[in-house]
Amino acid sequence: MYTHMSKQYSSVSMSSREQLPTLKITNGHCTAEIALFGAHLLSFVPNADATERLWLSETAVFNKSKPIRGGIPICWPWFADIYPDKDASDNTKLPAHGFVRTQDWQVIEIAESTDATTITLSPNQLGLYGFSEKLLASVEFTFSKKCSIRLITKNTSKQALTITAALHSYFNVTNIHQTKIIGVAGKYIDKTNASAAFEQLLPYLISSETDRIHLQDENNHFDFIHLICPDKKISIEQHGHDSVVIWNPWQKKSKTMADMQDNSYIDMLCIEASITQGTILAAQQQHELVQIIG
Ligand SMILES: O=P(O)(O)OC[C@H]1O[C@@H](O)[C@H](O)[C@@H](O)[C@@H]1O
Numbered sequence: 001m002y003t004h005m006s007k008q009y010s011s012v013s014m015s016s017r018e019q020l021p022t023l024k025i026t027n028g029h030c031t032a033e034i035a036l037f038g039a040h041l042l043s044f045v046p047n048a049d050a051t052e053r054l055w056l057s058e059t060a061v062f063n064k065s066k067p068i069r070g071g072i073p074i075c076w077p078w079f080a081d082i083y084p085d086k087d088a089s090d091n092t093k094l095p096a097h098g099f100v101r102t103q104d105w106q107v108i109e110i111a112e113s114t115d116a117t118t119i120t121l122s123p124n125q126l127g128l129y130g131f132s133e134k135l136l137a138s139v140e141f142t143f144s145k146k147c148s149i150r151l152i153t154k155n156t157s158k159q160a161l162t163i164t165a166a167l168h169s170y171f172n173v174t175n176i177h178q179t180k181i182i183g184v185a186g187k188y189i190d191k192t193n194a195s196a197a198f199e200q201l202l203p204y205l206i207s208s209e210t211d212r213i214h215l216q217d218e219n220n221h222f223d224f225i226h227l228i229c230p231d232k233k234i235s236i237e238q239h240g241h242d243s244v245v246i247w248n249p250w251q252k253k254s255k256t257m258a259d260m261q262d263n264s265y266i267d268m269l270c271i272e273a274s275i276t277q278g279t280i281l282a283a284q285q286q287h288e289l290v291q292i293i294g
Pocket residue numbers: 067080096097168191211212245247272
């Protein structure tokens with residue numbers, strides 16, 4: 001039982017991971033857990049097959065000293081080092097993936113019905129690193145048979161503002177060597193290869209370090225992606241993106257990362273609903289970046 005704004009909720013309870021407060025969701029369709037640090041979804045398990053969809057590192061850090069490795073980090077108002085409306089020479093001074101995955105968020109609203117539990121959060125601090133404080137963010141999670149994550153950006157200023165962003169989802173694929181990606185094809189930019197462009201071969205399998213930006217074009221929208229894993233199928237529906245980023249650090253890079261075990265690259269794969277080209281929001285305009293996971 002969780003109480004917020006003098007209301008009580010039967011499907012939400014307070015919990016924690018080491019030093020981080022979390023919300024646990026248990027309703028008729030699924031269980032899930034969100035850390036308030038980063039509005040970071042840590043777990044989503046539909047009752048239908050009782051199988052965890054998200055990957056969370058066994059050495060993830062839960063003390064606010066760094067972002068949580070795994071689950072769904074929210075990258076906003078920029079993705080990677082792609083800082084919109086900023087001089088590229090400033091880039092090295094700014095944290096990768098924006099400033100909301102490393103701060104506390106607050107619960108704005110909770111709604112329960114027999115169909116779903118919906119939780120909306122917003123970050124405590126806006127307007128950091130020169131971004132307008134009139135650029136607002138919130139995330140609405142809906143937990144039902146599927147889990148929907150909606151990152152809502154509102155430009156409440158009087159001028160146009162640009163964002164890049166991502167829902168940086170880490171999926172639990174059980175065995176990367178036996179996982180096939182359906183719904184992603186066409187050209188990609190290979191960040192492990194000086195950002196050279198390549199054509200994706202099908203079937204889409206991962207067999208080495210992978211850090212790719214697939215840009216949408218007239219033939220490739222990436223609205224529906226499936227991961228065919230040895231023991232399950234994961235469905236991913238996306239909206240509001242201009243790209244999908246696919247990332248697996250593989251073994252050599254994992255060994256250099258304190259918050260990943262040497263072999264944990266084997267059961268994870270990031271499929272990120274991303275805005276890498278920049279979305280311009282006119283004054284008072286709203287944008288939604290959405291992933292729906294089943
Ligand atoms: O270690 P971080 O900051 O969470 O980023 C992980 C990866 O995130 C991906 O989105 C990037 O394309 C990679 O280049 C990056 O290494």
